[in-house]
Amino acid sequence: MPGCDFTRRDMLRWSAVVAAAPLVSALPFRNGVAEAATRRDDVSPANLELVTLTEDRAIITWYTGYTGSDDGLGRMEPAPAEGEVRWGTRPDHLNRVAHGLSDDTPYHYVELTHLHPGRTYYYQAFSNGKPVPPTQFTLISGNAVGTSDYGLGSTGPFSFTTPEPPPGRYLFSVALCNDLHMGETQAGLVGGQPQYIGITQEPGLPPYPEVMLEALVRDAGTLGADYLLAAGDISAEAVPVDLSKARQLLGRFGEYRDDVFVTRGNHDRAHIGDPYASCRAGQWQGNDCFHDHFFDGTEPTYFTRELQGLRVIGIDTYDKPGNGGDPGALSADQLAWFRAELAEDRERPTMVFGHHPLVVQDSAFPISASNTIDAAQAQTILQDYANAPGLFLHHAGHTHRNKRTVSPIAPDVVHQEIAAGKEYPGGFSLLRIHAGGYALNFYKTRSDLARRWSERSRMEIQGYWPQFAFGSRVSDRNIVVERDLSGLRPSNKPRDSHGHDSHGHSSA
Incomplete structure (x- = not known):
């Protein structure tokens, strides 16, 4: 919890903040789903997040659940589904597709690789043909899915710009x-x-x-x-x-x-x-x-x-x-x-x-x-x-x-x-x-x-x-x-068994 020591007094103050937040239906808010269905085979995606962004890769995650269900915690019950990210350098031409760690899962984790430093990319995630809405920020201002506000308020495409790598050798x-x-x-x-x-x-x-x-x-x-x-x-x-x-x-x-x-x-x-x-x-x-x-x-x-x-x-x-x-x-x-x-x-x-x-x-x-x-x-x-x-x-x-x-x-x-x-x-x-x-x-x-x-x-x-x-x-x-860190020494530790070099990039 916040500070591992969130007290009753803190919670009373927090509850006042929540009470002042926009009033929305609990299930759609938490899952980022606009409508609730009742068919057990109806699967909806939610909680899109751009987690990691380096000079040459991006990691994107989301969740899929049975639409309109509640697992007792206020979220949809987990539902395995296919997932993919369509991406490219133009929002109207998402000509590349990336898939996740698992083919059929509620817990989607997709890595975009071979990106170029300093370039702007656009992407949109889908499960079962449905675009994935982002994690919403209603109590604070923020953006869970990109480095710009492009696409916010919709289901995408969204946008990010890769950074330049740190100067000098790794x-x-x-x-x-x-x-x-x-x-x-x-x-x-x-x-x-x-x-x-x-x-x-x-x-x-x-x-x-x-x-x-x-x-x-x-x-x-x-x-x-x-x-x-x-x-x-x-x-x-x-x-x-x-x-x-x-x-x-x-x-x-x-x-x-x-x-x-x-x-x-x-x-x-x-x-x-x-x-x-x-x-x-x-x-x-x-x-x-x-x-x-x-x-x-x-x-x-x-x-x-x-x-x-x-x-x-x-x-x-x-x-x-x-x-x-x-x-x-x-x-x-x-x-x-x-x-x-x-x-x-x-x-x-x-x-x-x-x-x-x-x-x-x-x-x-x-x-x-x-x-x-x-x-x-x-x-x-x-x-x-x-x-x-x-x-x-x-x-x-x-x-x-x-x-x-x-x-x-x-x-x-x-x-x-x-x-x-x-x-x-x-x-x-x-x-x-x-x-x-x-x-x-x-x-x-x-x-x-x-x-x-x-x-x-x-x-x-x-x-x-x-x-x-x-x-x-x-x-x-x-x-x-x-920053000038040229006085530091490189590591001589070997590559790991997965073929990654010392900063996590595959040699393949």
């Missing part, structure tokens, strides 16, 4: 993720409000945090990521068995602390109670099982590592006492260490990752102090960022949304919130480093079970969840930034 890639919540069994529980029901996994299927993390690790490797950073809330409540499972699944990507790095989130804090009794005493409270599972001995839960010459700083944004529902903070010792680290070698290419963001803006949900690091600390850190010209990216989770923000205090640093790995839209971002800049692209996880759970969990907050979590603009999910 060096290496880093997968960025957060909010894995291993051990969680209900998504979307909000502030004790009974009308916002938690969504559970379908009977007989594996736990959804495991489904989503397995797919994330597999996809990050397939795309050629050299490293993986997980920015907190690794677990739902820091139970040892859940932390062990998370580390096991992350270990499928590579060696911990050589290839995989994690930081603490508020859900990973030290807890009190019998399940935690075997873990070390926490610095602030209870027993700290997260420390036991991810950090040795008495070493701190924050660190610096060098990856191909890139300085990566991992911060613990819940280095404090608390119940997890308050603002994050660094301890006095950690803050002093962090500031000293930033002040040393200021020109060195640097990125920071940690759970709580420094800034949160433009939210469809109420923004409270608990969404970020303590305000006074955040202000101090931003001032330090302004004096560190080598710093270019701060990756955070906690808000469970895709959002790019640039603070006027340190305008050369991108603050990227990344959606939760464990629920809709369910995925990670791939940071591709080039000598002359970087690209950051969000990917939904694409296994059959991951797509199935992602589409089910989009119905959180009575179906309003996509307006918050997906990212209101393509640029909240996909960016290219020019």
